[in-house]
Amino acid sequence: MRLANRRILLVGAGHTNLHIVRMWMQQPIADTSLTLISPFPCATYSGMLPGTLAGLYDPSEMEIDLHRLTKAAGVELLVDEAIAVDPELKQVLFRERPALSYSVVSIGVGSMPRQMDHLRTHPGFVPIKPMFTVLPRLDLAIQRIGNAPVRITIVGGGAAGVEVAFCVEHRIRKSGGTPQITLVDANTQILTxxxxRTLQLVAQELHKRGINVRQGGRVTGHRGLDLTFDDGGSLTADVVIWVTGACPLPLLQQINLPKSGQGFIRVQNTLQSVGNESVFVVGDSADMDGADFDRAGVYAVRQGPILWQNLNRSLGGGQLITYQPQQDFLRLLATGDGRAIAQWKWFSGIGTHWWRLKNRIDSKFMHMHRPSRGLKSSSRMSSAVAVTAPSPVKPASPKMRCRGCGGKTSARVLHHVLQRLRAEWPSAPHGFLQRDDTALLPNVAGANAVSVDFFPAFLDDPWLTGRIAAIHALSDLWASGVHPTSAVAMVTLPEGSLDRQSEMLHHVLSGAVRELMAANAILVGGHTTNGEELAVGFTVFGNTHGGAKNRLPLSKACLLPGQQLILTKALGTGVILAARELGSAESSSMSAAIDMMLQTNQQASLIAIEAGISAATDITGFGLAGHLLEMCQQSEVSVDLDLNSLPTIPGALQQISRGIQSSLYDENRDAVQSYFVIDEDLQGRSTPLDLRVDAAISLSSPRLKLSAMYDPQTSGGLLMGVDAARADHVMARLTAAGYRDATIIGRVTHRTGSGYNDAPTVIRINTFTRDRAQSVLTAKISCLDGNPEPRLQ
Incomplete structure (x- = not known):
C-alpha cells in the first residue's frame, strides 16, 4: 500500500463535515486521504438534544459514534482539539501533537454561546455546549439541590432556549421533582x-407549564446564587442553563483569515474563505458575504452536498459551484411532552403529529450516520492509504488478523522454538535465552537490562500509536523492576512521498519521545524500513532497581503459596480492537481502551518494589491466562482464580457475547487448556461462538470472564503476587495512584486439582505435583534471598 499524496482535513464533526464522511464511504477521492478531527469521540446531533433532555430519547440516540462511522467510511479519526489553522503553511495545529498538513481543509466547529464569562463562577452554571457533555453536567447540578424545588434559569430566548425550557421542565417533573423555570432574554420579545401566531402558541404553552419569562434585561453577573441584570434587577437561580446567541470558538480567533464583525470567518458563496481558497468554512463557523441567514442546523445540512462537490473540484482544478441558502424552512419546536410547535411559511400549529414528523426527520438523519456492524467502505484500510478506484469487499471475518499484541506469534510456537534452541546449545553461557520478558545483560557496566517489543499499528493516529508502542515496550522493564534509561526505535512505514512519510514518522517518534521522556529515558537512535503498513517497536534498556546485577527485582519465578494475585488494569483491549477492525466497536469502548493503554505501569512497579514484592509480570499478547500460566510454571505453584473478580474494559464483554474475538484468541486458549481445572458448567462453553447462540447468557456471566482471560492485551496491566498480610495496603496504594481497576483476582496454592470442590466461578491452574512441593519451596526461598533466579528442570 502507498500513502496518498493529498489530504483533506475536516476540523470539527458538524453536520456539513459529516456529510463528507458519508460520501467518502460511497466514493473516496483517488490518491487522497480524509481525516476527521474532533475533540470528542462522538458527535451530538443538536436536533435530538431537546427530546433527550425531556427523556424521550436515550442519550445514546442523539450521539453519532465517530469511531464506527469513520472506520466504516475508511476515514482517519483524530480525537483531539485543534487550536489553530495556519493557511500559509497549510497546517492544523494542536496543543501537544505535531501539526498536521493538508491540501484543503474544511472548518466546521460550530459556535459557542456568547458572554459566558459573566456566569462561569456561578455554582450551578451549565452552558449548553459542548452538547456531548451537557446531560451529565445538568444532572449533577440538579442533584446538588436535593429534594427542594429546583430554581432553574434558562438564559437565551431563541428557539434553542425555548425548547430547553420546555424539555427541562418535563425532565424534572417526570422524575418527581418540582421545577421553577424562568426563561430570560435580553430582547423585549423571545423568539425574534x-x-x-407561533409566538402566541409558545406563550400559551409557557403559561400552562408554569414557566416564567423575563424580557428586556441582560445578565451581567452574579452574587452567589443571585443573577444580576443591567436594569438593576436580580433573580435567584440554583441552576443556570446558558443558551444565548452564537459567538466564535477560540479556534476561529487563531486563524489569520478575514472575519466578519461578529468574529466568524468570511466565506464566498463557494464556501471558501475570502482570504484563502484552500480553506473551506461551513455551518455556524462562517459568515457568508452578501447573505444573511440564521445559524440553524438546516443550513449546515444543506451545505454538505455543495462542500462535497467543491472539495472534489478544488482538488481536480474544476470550477466550483455556489451555495444558495433557502429563504425559509420548516421550524419544529419540541415541547418535551410528545408534542411540537410548527411554523411553515404562514402556518403555525401545535400537536403530537408535529412531534412525530420531527422525530421522523431526526431519526432519518441519525440513521444515515449509523453504519451497520460490518464495513461498507471501499477499502478496509484507512484513507491514509491511496485508493485508485472503489471495489466492494465482503465484510471482514471475525478471524481476520489483528494488530497490536493481537498480532503476536502464539505462545506455543515460541515455547517450542526456545526448547529446541536450549537443547541444541546445552553449554551456552549463563544468560542464554532468559525466561523473563526483560533480559539481564552479562558483564556490562551501564544499563544492565534490555527488552524489545514491536507491533503493527491498530489506530489511524500515528502519534497515538507511537505513545502506546513506547509505553508497551517500557512495560516489560517496569514489570521486572527495571528503571528505563534509553531506547532504540524500529519503524516500518507504508511507501509514499517524502513529505507524507516524513510527517508520519515525525508523528510516531514525537508521540514515543513524549512517553520515553516521562519515564526518564531517551531515544538514542533507531531503524526504519518500508512495508505494507505502519508498524512500531522499541528496544528498551534500563538499570535494575537497587543496582542488582544477577537477578531481576521482579520476576515471573517468585510466586509463593499463600500469596494473593493482584491485577492492576482491566482486560479487553484485544476484543475491542478486533471489533474496531470489524467496524462494531463503540466510541465509549474505544476511548476506555485507549485510556487504559496510555496508563503506564511505572507507578505500579514502584509500589510493588517498595512493598517488597518479588513476583510480577505484565499482561500482553498471551492474555491473562497465558502469562499467569508462565508465572505458575516458572514458580511451580498452582493458582485459584475467581472469574467474577476479573476487571474488564467497558464494552469488552458485550463484544465477546457478540462472537467477536482476536485472531490470537484460539491459540491463547488452546495453549493453557490442559492446565486448567474448570467447572463443568463452564468447561467447553467459553468460546465466543458458543456464547453467541446462548440467548440466556448475561453480561455478568463467568463464561464471558473466562473468555476475557484468553484475550490478548496491548499495554496491559501488571500481575503480581502479594503476601496476604500486605495485599490491602498494596491495593490502597494502587488505587491512590490511579489504578482504579486494580483487583485481587485469586490466590497462589500448592493444590493440584485433586478433590477440587470450590465455587463454580473459581478456576485452577495446575503446574506441578505434590511430591515436588518441598523442592519448589527451597527454590523460592533462594529466589527471595537474592540468589540467581533458579531454573528448575
Missing part, C-alpha cells in the same frame, strides 16, 4: 423573527 418568528411569526405572531
Amino acid at each position: 423573527g418568528f411569526r405572531r
